[in-house]
Amino acid sequence: MRLKNWGTLRSPVAYLFVLPALLIFLVFSIGPTVYTFALSLFKWNKFNPALSKFIGLENYQTLFTGQGTPSFWSTLGVSFYFVAGMVIGGTAIGLALALLLARGGRALASARTMVFLPHVTPIVATSLVWVWIFNPQFGLANLVVHATGHKNIDWLGDSNWAMPAVLIYSLWHELGFVTIVFLGGLTTISTELSEAAKLDGANGWQEFWHVTFPQLRPVVTLVLLIESVGSLQAFTQFFVLTRGGPGYTTSTLGFQLYQQAFVFSNTGYAAALAVVLFLVTAALSILQLRLQGGDGAPSRSHSRPATRPLRKANP
Numbered sequence: 001m002r003l004k005n006w007g008t009l010r011s012p013v014a015y016l017f018v019l020p021a022l023l024i025f026l027v028f029s030i031g032p033t034v035y036t037f038a039l040s041l042f043k044w045n046k047f048n049p050a051l052s053k054f055i056g057l058e059n060y061q062t063l064f065t066g067q068g069t070p071s072f073w074s075t076l077g078v079s080f081y082f083v084a085g086m087v088i089g090g091t092a093i094g095l096a097l098a099l100l101l102a103r104g105g106r107a108l109a110s111a112r113t114m115v116f117l118p119h120v121t122p123i124v125a126t127s128l129v130w131v132w133i134f135n136p137q138f139g140l141a142n143l144v145v146h147a148t149g150h151k152n153i154d155w156l157g158d159s160n161w162a163m164p165a166v167l168i169y170s171l172w173h174e175l176g177f178v179t180i181v182f183l184g185g186l187t188t189i190s191t192e193l194s195e196a197a198k199l200d201g202a203n204g205w206q207e208f209w210h211v212t213f214p215q216l217r218p219v220v221t222l223v224l225l226i227e228s229v230g231s232l233q234a235f236t237q238f239f240v241l242t243r244g245g246p247g248y249t250t251s252t253l254g255f256q257l258y259q260q261a262f263v264f265s266n267t268g269y270a271a272a273l274a275v276v277l278f279l280v281t282a283a284l285s286i287l288q289l290r291l292q293g294g295d296g297a298p299s300r301s302h303s304r305p306a307t308r309p310l311r312k313a314n315p
Helices: 002-009 011-041 058-064 071-102 106-120 123-133 140-149 162-186 191-199 204-230 236-241 253-263 269-292 300-313
Strands: none
Touching: 011 191, 011 269, 058 269, 071 106, 071 162, 071 253, 106 162, 123 140, 123 162, 123 236, 162 204, 162 236, 204 269, 236 253, 253 269, 269 300
């Protein structure tokens, strides 16, 4: 069977079928990536590319020595702040909602639709709505804050609250996707193991931590990977809600890349930022896949303990 498949892969006809997809991938993914690497070695003149000057690694030197405004390291810190909030908060809340919605029932079925609905709405449109929600004078967010006996908050204008405000919106928008992924993962786990654990006297937390969660590890890794990559590349909500402010406190790598390239016309430096963003994203992806142990399927070391309680309970 393996020899037959290998012969199929070596057939020129097979490559004719995949050639259109390979060409699209080459033109729209590989080509721009290589071009960005090359662009980062120039002081680029976007109005007259012929006047562009080759400067080697000078853009990277400027980047890593923190000479830019804002500095690369402060921008990287802001980005990881946002990533940490999205990954930790999104994973925890999404898993909790999935466990709640997995119980079934008509009411919970409607709740699944309501939870997922924000994810399919356009980011630009919903961001504009949340600009009014975060309005410091008559926004809905401050009505809630005022009802608790606290003073109004300038959500998008205060450097201490701007990033939490963007995180609140981003979690609201992405939570439906994470919840649906976890719901799909919960349908694949063994209910027999949970029943065996309950018969052995395990409470709800013990059953979740020792039986359910180990079976969800591949799904958790997938969510962590998707949320990390998506959060690092986030741009639209920062552009609409805060424009990177106040004082660069919400200026992430993705937003700073746009600003350097299209606002300050510092194209070479922006290309260097894009290269670093690509490398950081690739490193996080490889690290999470290594921690997972391969291709996304549960490893044998994870599956063996899952069968042992059944063997003991049913000799």
